Amino acid sequence: MAVDASSFIYQEIKKTKKKLDQAMARGDNETAAKLALRISELYKELARARKWGKKSALEMAEEYRRLYERLASGEPLPRAPRGSRGPGRPSGPRGGPGPGGDSEAGELDAEFDAEAEKLIAKADVTWSDIAGLEEAKKALMEAIYYSLARPSDPGVRLEPPRRFLLYGPPGTGKTMLAMAASNMLKATFINVSVDRVLSRYVGDSPRMISAIFRLAYRRAPSIVFFDEVETLVAKRDTGREAATGLVQTFLTELDGFKTKKLDKPVIVMAATNKPWMLDEAILSRFEKRIYIPLPDREARKEIFRLNIEGKGLRLEGITLDELADMTEGYSGRDIANACREATMMMLRRANPDIYKRLESVGSLAELQRQKYRVEPIRREEILAALKKVKPPITKEELRRYEEWARR
Ligand SMILES: Nc1ncnc2c1ncn2[C@@H]1O[C@H](COP(=O)(O)OP(=O)(O)OP(=O)(O)O)[C@@H](O)[C@H]1O
Ligand SMILES: [Mg+2]
Known part of the structure; x- marks a missing residue:
């Protein structure tokens, strides 16, 4: 199915890269050349399967084709220093962190990281720009205060809420609240439209979600705002595998995030106009659920x-x-x-x-x-x-x- 093609190709690329690393470490240029060519072909397929990142996938295809030519011509390859990208590996298009056979973050993860960076938005709303919603403002200010300040008794260890669900009719200030919270915290504001992530990154969307959380940790303090979370469930119920995988990743990341030790606060906020569409699995992960009503x-x-x-x-x-x-x-x-x-x-x-x-x-x-x-x-x-x-x-x-x- 077209939906998950890129996900499958992605896995193939990872596997083949590992084999390529091993072949090159053995000095088996003949096998390495075949593998490099295979990776080049896989990148071309990836470019065809995806709506985004076609250019960088094609660039990667080209780099691996060049590597193939060098290997096939019998040219001796320089051995790369330890801890770098691995022997003679072509460098990623963005010069991101190298893969190396044992490194988790490959060129593709770097590509997702770069995509996630694009979701960083400006948050110039202040609390006084928002009328009413006193309860919601207080809850958010509390969360921010207790996540930054320290208890007078150093023996006390509390966990302030980090995961908020804002629900209510359209146009009532949900996005504004997230921005104001972010602004107060001088945080990185990561604005994620779940619907867009699902449609743009189709089979890649779970990886995109993980990249978004990585970004939030890296750029803490940060606020990750998931708008229209209900689309997660809506799409899953149509039985599309990509969406099911996405829900799983979303839940797993929310759990991991809950227990993660963080020096600087990271807050996850989700918003929806259709809270009744969310199931227990999602709802239970948000320790604070705040109704954002029409203005009185x-x-x-x-x-x-x-x-x-x-x-x-x-x-x-x-x-x-x-x-x-x-x-x-x-x-x-x-x-x-x-x-x-x-x-x-x-x-x-x-x-x-x-x-x-x-x-x-x-x-x-x-x-x-x-x-x-x-x-x-x-x-x-x-x-x-x-x-x-x-x-x-x-x-x-x-x-x-x-x-x-x-x-
Ligand atoms: N409580 C409020 N105080 C001041 N302005 C508001 C308030 N609520 C909404 N607005 C106005 O409406 C606009 C939309 O608000 P916002 O984007 O926060 O709504 P939302 O709840 O996120 O809507 P949606 O559910 O459709 O995403 C704001 O830019 C602002 O002009
Ligand atoms: Mg909004």
């Missing part, structure tokens, strides 16, 4: 404030209190989007002539000197904007979250 009246008012007054804008003909009253059922994202939309309406009203102005400016520098007018956002503008972003969540759905939270 106070929080809605604060989100309006952040997105209007917080940006230096003003309202006319309507108050924040009125807005908070009329937006029950809206998520933070709905409100933020409505404010953005209303701001655009105000700008269009206040600057009807920008098209003409654009035509008359001659250069970018001139454009940068232009000033556009800013006026208060009118009642009818914010109301129209709110209508546009009608809350997509129904009472029925909301009840489902609340029932699940109670359980």
Whole structure:
């Protein structure tokens, strides 16, 4: 099956590399040449089977083809110093850690490590950017505090929670919370969309998950944020082997992580809009499960404030209190989007002539000197904007979250 082809090829490459190392150590160039050619072919197959990393797989194929030619021509190969990449091995495309017959991290693992690095994201959200959610904020701050500070009695050894599950309707601040926690901890923020990892790395996804945890340890303090964790289970239940392997790896890594001795904190946070899809195996690994509800009246008012007054804008003909009253059922994202939309309406009203102005400016520098007018956002503008972003969540759905939270 195409799904697991790359996983199979990966194993073959590892095995064949081991044999190649042994042949070269014996000085058996004839066998080594055959094996090098085989590895080159395997890398080409890997490039065909994968959606990503094709280029580096092809580069590896090329390097092993060159090694094959050198071996086949009978050219004597320099013996590499001990502890390096092994005798005459071609170097990896990224110059990552060498494989060596006995070393665990091969070129491919280095490749996964490099892919994982791409998931590091900026986290510039602070706690005060997040309205409401006091309980969630407190739980996260506590976890951070107790994972850094030391007990007054050095004999005391506690394990602060390291694994959090945030669940609730879409657009309620789950991603923001993870970013704020990361920001406070000055941590490496590793933002993993489980759905993307599954679809991009197909048969390789378990290896990618392991690479993500390696990255988290290497770059600690760090926060690993697994978004849309429920896709893990959804895909597994379709019986796709790749997903099953991924769930297993995910659980194993979460367990290993639980008992791992760490000098600097690593926190795993997972988020989902469909907590009921998660099974016991996954749920039980998260010692803290936090419901992230829709914003209440106070929080809605604060989100309006952040997105209007917080940006230096003003309202006319309507108050924040009125807005908070009329937006029950809206998520933070709905409100933020409505404010953005209303701001655009105000700008269009206040600057009807920008098209003409654009035509008359001659250069970018001139454009940068232009000033556009800013006026208060009118009642009818914010109301129209709110209508546009009608809350997509129904009472029925909301009840489902609340029932699940109670359980
Ligand atoms: N509690 C909040 N306080 C302030 N802004 C919020 C809040 N909740 C949501 N927002 C606004 O909505 C946007 C989306 O929030 P966020 O990405 O954290 O939602 P989410 O819960 O991760 O959503 P999803 O489940 O769809 O991933 C934010 O960028 C922010 O503008
Ligand atoms: Mg999110």
